[in-house]
Amino acid sequence: MMLVQQILFIALLVYAITRFSRQVRKIRRNVLLGQDEQITGSRWKRWKNVLLLAFGQKKMFRNWIPAILHLFVYLGFIIINLEILEIILDGILGTHRLLLPLLQDIYPVFISAFEVLAVLVILACSIFLIRRNILHVRRFEHPEMTRWPRQDANNILIFEIILMLLFLTMNASDQALQLKHYGHYHAAGDFLITRPIAEGWKQFSPALLVAFERGAWWLHIAGVLFFLNYLPYSKHFHILLAFPNTYYAPLEPKSQMPLMESLLPEVRSMMGLAVENEPQQVSPPAHFGAKDVFDLSWRHLLAAYSCTECGRCTAACPANQTGKRLSPRKIMMDTRDRLEEVGRNIDANGQFVDDGKSLLDYISEEELRACTTCQACVEECPVSISPLGIILELRRYLVMEASRSPQEWNAMFTSIENNGAPWAFPPDERAQWAAEL
Amino acid sequence: MHIPTMAEWQAKGEMPELLYWVGCAASFDARAQRTARALATIFSRAGIRFGILGNEESCTGDPARRAGHEFLFQMMALKNIQTLNQYGIHTIVTSCPHCFNTLKNEYPALGGHYQVWHHTQYLYRLIREKRIQLKPVSQAALQSVTYHDSCYLGRGNGIYDAPRDILQALQLKVVEMAHHRSRGLCCGAGGAQMWKEEEKGNIRVNIARTQEALATGSSTIAAACPFCHTMLFDGLKHAGKEDEVQVKDIAELVAEHLA
Numbered sequence: 001m002m003l004v005q006q007i008l009f010i011a012l013l014v015y016a017i018t019r020f021s022r023q024v025r026k027i028r029r030n031v032l033l034g035q036d037e038q039i040t041g042s043r044w045k046r047w048k049n050v051l052l053l054a055f056g057q058k059k060m061f062r063n064w065i066p067a068i069l070h071l072f073v074y075l076g077f078i079i080i081n082l083e084i085l086e087i088i089l090d091g092i093l094g095t096h097r098l099l100l101p102l103l104q105d106i107y108p109v110f111i112s113a114f115e116v117l118a119v120l121v122i123l124a125c126s127i128f129l130i131r132r133n134i135l136h137v138r139r140f141e142h143p144e145m146t147r148w149p150r151q152d153a154n155n156i157l158i159f160e161i162i163l164m165l166l167f168l169t170m171n172a173s174d175q176a177l178q179l180k181h182y183g184h185y186h187a188a189g190d191f192l193i194t195r196p197i198a199e200g201w202k203q204f205s206p207a208l209l210v211a212f213e214r215g216a217w218w219l220h221i222a223g224v225l226f227f228l229n230y231l232p233y234s235k236h237f238h239i240l241l242a243f244p245n246t247y248y249a250p251l252e253p254k255s256q257m258p259l260m261e262s263l264l265p266e267v268r269s270m271m272g273l274a275v276e277n278e279p280q281q282v283s284p285p286a287h288f289g290a291k292d293v294f295d296l297s298w299r300h301l302l303a304a305y306s307c308t309e310c311g312r313c314t315a316a317c318p319a320n321q322t323g324k325r326l327s328p329r330k331i332m333m334d335t336r337d338r339l340e341e342v343g344r345n346i347d348a349n350g351q352f353v354d355d356g357k358s359l360l361d362y363i364s365e366e367e368l369r370a371c372t373t374c375q376a377c378v379e380e381c382p383v384s385i386s387p388l389g390i391i392l393e394l395r396r397y398l399v400m401e402a403s404r405s406p407q408e409w410n411a412m413f414t415s416i417e418n419n420g421a422p423w424a425f426p427p428d429e430r431a432q433w434a435a436e437l
Numbered sequence: 438m439h440i441p442t443m444a445e446w447q448a449k450g451e452m453p454e455l456l457y458w459v460g461c462a463a464s465f466d467a468r469a470q471r472t473a474r475a476l477a478t479i480f481s482r483a484g485i486r487f488g489i490l491g492n493e494e495s496c497t498g499d500p501a502r503r504a505g506h507e508f509l510f511q512m513m514a515l516k517n518i519q520t521l522n523q524y525g526i527h528t529i530v531t532s533c534p535h536c537f538n539t540l541k542n543e544y545p546a547l548g549g550h551y552q553v554w555h556h557t558q559y560l561y562r563l564i565r566e567k568r569i570q571l572k573p574v575s576q577a578a579l580q581s582v583t584y585h586d587s588c589y590l591g592r593g594n595g596i597y598d599a600p601r602d603i604l605q606a607l608q609l610k611v612v613e614m615a616h617h618r619s620r621g622l623c624c625g626a627g628g629a630q631m632w633k634e635e636e637k638g639n640i641r642v643n644i645a646r647t648q649e650a651l652a653t654g655s656s657t658i659a660a661a662c663p664f665c666h667t668m669l670f671d672g673l674k675h676a677g678k679e680d681e682v683q684v685k686d687i688a689e690l691v692a693e694h695l696a
C-alpha cells in the first residue's frame with residue numbers, strides 16, 4: 001500500500017515539475033524574442049536592489065497596510081516551503097514526518113511557527129479578498145482589470161487560503177492521532193495552533209482521523225503542485241520573476257533615456273562629423289523604436305512577465321488620475337498579452353508567422369501621447385518595472401517610422417531644427433532677457 | 438549689467454568659473470526670463486565669473502527626444518556638445534531641470550562630460566558657503582510657501598532637499614502639498630506635453646496640481662522649473678487666484694532676499 005502511494009507521488013511530482021519547466025522554458029524563449037541588450041553597471045548595486053526590493057519588499061512599504069499583509073503572505077510562502085521539503089521527502093521515501101527524529105524538541109517549534117504563519121496568510125488573503133471584492137479599492141478597478149485579471153487575483157487568494165486550511169487540517173488530525181498514540185503517529189510535541197483543535201478532534205475515530213490526515217496531506221501537496229503549474233499563466237509569476245527583474249532593472253536615473261546607438265553613424269555623417277569606431281558595424285534596426293514586442297529589449301519583456309498587476313503605477317500616474325486613457329499597468333499587461341499571442345503563434349507554426357498585428361493594436365496612440373514622462377510609475381513599482389521605457393520606445397516608432405505625430409509636435413520639431421528652440425524664435429534673440437538687467 | 442558670452446570670454450583669453458545654460462524657456466518665455474535675470478543678479482552679487490552661450494546655445498533636444506524623435510535629439514546633442522567642448526566647458530549651471538537631466542545624464546553617452554548643477558543645488562551651495570548674504574529675518578518672514586517638485590529634479594535625479602533647504606534658509610515656512618517629494622504630482626508639461634493639447638480626460642493635470650497647491654493655503658508656490666512655472670500659473674488663472682497667490686522660481690525668491 002505504502003509503495004503504491006510512493007509511486008503515485010513520484011509520478012505526480014515528476015509530471016508537475018516537467019510540465020512547469022516546459023512552461024518556464026517557453027516564457028524564457030518569449031522573453032528572448034526581445035532585442036539583445038548588454039547589462040552594464042555595478043553587480044553589487046544590482047544585488048543590493050534584489051536584496052532591498054525583492055527580498056526586502058522595500059517599495060511595498062510606501063503603503064503600510066498592504067505592505068504588512070503582503071509580508072505575511074510572502075513570509076508564509078517562503079517559510080512554509082521549508083515544510084514542503086519535508087512533505088516531498090516523506091512522499092518519496094514513504095516516511096512520516098521524516099525530520100522529527102532529527103530535530104526532536106525543535107521540531108514542534110518549527111511546525112508551530114509554520115502554523116502561525118498559515119493563520120496569518122489566511123487572515124491576509126481574506127482581507128485582500130475583501131479589499132478587492134467588497135471595498136473595491138480603486139487601484140483594482142480600472143478598465144484593464146477585465147474578467148481574467150480579476151479572476152486570476154481571486155483565484156490565487158482563494159487558493160492560498162485553501163492550501164493553508166489543508167495544512168492546518170493535516171496537522172490537527174495528526175495531533176489528534178498522536179494524542180491517541182495511534183499507529184506510526186508518534187508524539188511530535190505540541191503544535192501551537194492545531195494542538196487545541198486536536199483536543200476537540202480526539203472524539204473522532206482513528207480511521208476518520210487517518211482519512212483526514214492522509215486526505216489533507218495529498219490534497220495539500222497536489223494543490224501545491226497544481227499552483228506551481230498555474231503560476232506561468234498568472235500575474236502570480238512575479239513571485240519568481242521579481243528577483244531577476246529587480247536584478248536587471250536599469251541602474252541609471254529614471255529620467256535618463258537610453259541612446260539609440262544604431263542611429264548614431266547616420267546622424268554623425270549627416271552632420272559631417274567623423275564616424276567613430278567604424279569596425280563595430282551596427283546593423284540597422286528592423287524598426288526605429290518599437291512597433292511590436294520583438295523590437296523591445298528583452299528586459300522590457302521580462303518586466304511584462306514580472307508585473308503583479310497591482311496598479312500602484314496607475315494610481316500614481318498623473319495622466320490616469322486626470323481621466324486620460326493611459327494606464328501604465330495596462331501597458332505592461334498589453335505587452336505580456338501580445339507576447340503570449342506571439343508565443344502561441346510560434347508554438348503552432350514552429351516559428352513566428354506574421355499575423356498582421358503588433359503591440360500597437362493593443363496600445364493606442366492616444367494612450368502613448370498622454371504620458372508626461374513623470375516617472376511616477378517607475379518610482380512606485382515594487383518590482384522595478386518601467387512602463388515608461390516601453391511607452392518611449394513605442395513613441396519612437398510612431399514619430400520616426402510611422403510619421404504619426406500630432407501637428408503641434410511637428411511644428412515643435414521644425415522649430416528645433418530651424419531655430420534651435422522648440423518655439424519659433426530666432427537664436428539672435430536668445431540673450432535678450434539680459435538686456436533688461 | 439552685461440553678461441559676457443563664452444565667445445567674449447574666449448576673445449579675452451579667459452575662462453569663467455561656470456557656464457550658465459539658460460535653456461529655451463528662460464531665453465524666450467517672459468515669466469521664465471525673470472528666473473534667468475534673478476540668477477544673473479545672484480551670480481554677480483556673489484562675484485561669480487560666468488558666461489552664457491547666447492546665440493550659440495540650442496535646445497538640448499529633450500522635447501524632441503521625449504516625443505520620440507531620437508534622430509533630432511542626437512543632432513541637437515552633437516551640435517551642443519561640439520560647442521561646449523570647443524570652449525572647454527567643465528562646469529554648467531542650468532535653471533531648467535530638463536536641460537539639467539539631458540546635459541548631466543544623456544550627453545555623456547555622446548561625448549559630453551560636464552559637471553552639471555541645477556540652480557537650486559548651486560544656490561544652496563552659495564548660501565551654505567556664505568558667498569551670498571541674505572536679509573536678516575523680518576516681520577514679514579515666516580510666510581508660508583509650498584514647493585512643487587519637478588519630476589526631472591525629484592524622481593529623475595533625487596534632488597528633493599536643495600530647494601527646500603533654500604526656502605528654509607530664506608526663513609520661509611514650507612507647507613507640503615498632499616503629494617510631494619517622490620510622490621509629487623506632475624505639472625503636466627513633461628514628455629513634450631508642453632507643445633501639444635492634452636489628451637482627452639476629466640481635468641487638466643496642471644489644474645489638479647494647482648488645486649493641491651491652493652489647498653495648502655500658501656500665498657506663494659515655489660517652482661524650480663520654467664515649465665512647471667508656466668503650468669502652475671495657468672492653473673492659478675484657471676482658478677481665478679492669480680492675484681492672491683503667486684508662482685515664483687526659487688531663484689527669484691533668493692534674489693528678493695539678497696541683503
Ligand code: SF4
Pocket residue numbers: 313316317318319320326327328370371372373374375376377378387388391
Ligand atoms: S511616466 Fe507616463 S505612464 Fe508613467 S506615471 Fe508618468 S505619465 Fe503615467
Ligand code: SF4
Pocket residue numbers: 306307308309310311312313314328329332380381382383384385387
Ligand atoms: S508595473 Fe509595477 S506597479 Fe505597475 S502594476 Fe505592474 S507591478 Fe504594479
